[in-house]
Amino acid sequence: MNKTTSIIIPTFNEHDNIKTLVQRLSKALSGYEYEILFVDDNSSDGTAELAESLQTEYPIKVIVRRDKRGLASAVVDALSHVSGNNIIVMDADLQHPPEVVPNLIKAVEQGADIGVASRYIEGGGCQGWSFTRRMISRGAIFLAHLLLPATRKVNDPMSGFFIFKKNVVKDTHLNPAGFKILLEILMIGKFQKVIETPFTFVIREKGESKLNTRQQINYLKHIYSLMQRTGEFLRFIKFILVGGSGVLVNYGLYWILTRFAGFTPLDDASSGGIISGNLAMAISIETSIITNFLLNNFFTFADRNTGGIFRFFGRLLNFNLICLIGGLIQIGIANLLTITLGIYDLIAIPIAIIIATLWNYLLNNWWTWRH
Numbered sequence: 001m002n003k004t005t006s007i008i009i010p011t012f013n014e015h016d017n018i019k020t021l022v023q024r025l026s027k028a029l030s031g032y033e034y035e036i037l038f039v040d041d042n043s044s045d046g047t048a049e050l051a052e053s054l055q056t057e058y059p060i061k062v063i064v065r066r067d068k069r070g071l072a073s074a075v076v077d078a079l080s081h082v083s084g085n086n087i088i089v090m091d092a093d094l095q096h097p098p099e100v101v102p103n104l105i106k107a108v109e110q111g112a113d114i115g116v117a118s119r120y121i122e123g124g125g126c127q128g129w130s131f132t133r134r135m136i137s138r139g140a141i142f143l144a145h146l147l148l149p150a151t152r153k154v155n156d157p158m159s160g161f162f163i164f165k166k167n168v169v170k171d172t173h174l175n176p177a178g179f180k181i182l183l184e185i186l187m188i189g190k191f192q193k194v195i196e197t198p199f200t201f202v203i204r205e206k207g208e209s210k211l212n213t214r215q216q217i218n219y220l221k222h223i224y225s226l227m228q229r230t231g232e233f234l235r236f237i238k239f240i241l242v243g244g245s246g247v248l249v250n251y252g253l254y255w256i257l258t259r260f261a262g263f264t265p266l267d268d269a270s271s272g273g274i275i276s277g278n279l280a281m282a283i284s285i286e287t288s289i290i291t292n293f294l295l296n297n298f299f300t301f302a303d304r305n306t307g308g309i310f311r312f313f314g315r316l317l318n319f320n321l322i323c324l325i326g327g328l329i330q331i332g333i334a335n336l337l338t339i340t341l342g343i344y345d346l347i348a349i350p351i352a353i354i355i356a357t358l359w360n361y362l363l364n365n366w367w368t369w370r371h
């Protein structure tokens with residue numbers, strides 16, 4: 001078996017960092033078989049030329065792309081040039097300490113298909129980050145965990161420092177936008193075991209960060225594109241269709257109960273309609289919650305319908321609770337919009353329904369059918 005570790009390092013104007021990087025890598029990896037692949041996007045500061053000049057001393061390949069830009073796509077392009085079975089991705093600017101690389105290799109030796117150098121586990125961190133930057137980073141991770149359930153087993157799916165076996169991406173079509181190549185691999189790749197190893201993302205001493213607002217927008221686009229490609233968007237549509245069927249069950253059952261089963265219609269106050277009519281409504285609501293639950297369990301979330309009968313009833317209970325709160329949210333928002341803000345009710349209520357539906361979907365996706 002080929003034991004070479006291929007280290008892919010995308011560069012864009014990193015001239016002042018790569019010599020130190022290569023020296024520290026070579027020191028940290030003495031005794032290991034490895035190769036370094038620089039993927040440079042036509043830097044203007046001589047990064048590629050410097051990398052080529054280091055080839056005499058170190059096992060380095062240099063790939064120069066003339067008309068493309070982008071960190072994640074640079075990694076994808078490099079994949080066709082690696083000769084190792086284990087592939088590491090890291091930054092060139094020394095924010096990813098080369099001394100952590102042996103720990104990543106260890107993760108694979110311990111049976112992991114993917115090893116992540118993680119800032120958000122015990123022992124990891126970010127040096128010199130402001131409160132705001134921390135919050136943005138945490139928010140981005142939360143969004144990924146929320147919308148892309150397969151990332152939930154990784155505490156730091158935004159890390160740009162990781163290892164994976166070549167098989168993980170074999171026969172897959174990677175199409176990442178922006179910076180988050182690990183996110184793409186976690187969602188599209190094929191793997192069983194992930195191990196995270198802590199590291200501290202240190203301050204950049206030389207050169208400049210290329211992370212800008214555009215990259216943050218790219219991140220949102222990337223999440224959306226992954227939702228589409230992995231069926232998570234379709235799941236949401238299914239949930240809405242099931243919700244629509246619930247409205248029919250709810251209304252239809254009320255009609256049957258009050259017209260054919262002896263319950264008094266709600267508007268028939270003289271003959272006890274308040275109690276009997278409301279009872280018919282309550283039965284209809286709960287029945288529609290149960291039919292919605294069954295359809296979601298065996299259709300929308302069929303892939304996560306795990307566990308025995310206890311889990312099944314546990315989920316039914318969760319679903320009931322979340323939908324109940326969803327109903328209260330709808331009432332609260334509808335009241336706020338109409339009574340407090342004076343918005344026309346036929347506009348306010350659809351807005352309230354949309355927000356309550358989002359609540360129901362996200363919370364049930366997160367909790368009831370947790371991954």
Ligand code: GDD
Nearest residue numbers: 010011012039041069070071074091092158160209210211
């Ligand atoms: N080839 C290529 N093309 N390389 C690029 C490009 C590009 O368009 N843009 C950036 N790079 C390289 C940089 O030269 C550096 O080696 C690495 O990608 C990371 O870029 P930085 O600009 O230093 O990004 P950062 O430090 O803000 O972001 C890093 O931290 C994030 C976590 O906060 C990256 O590691 C991200 O992947 C990581 O998610």
Ligand code: MN
Nearest residue numbers: 091093095209
């Ligand atoms: Mn950086």
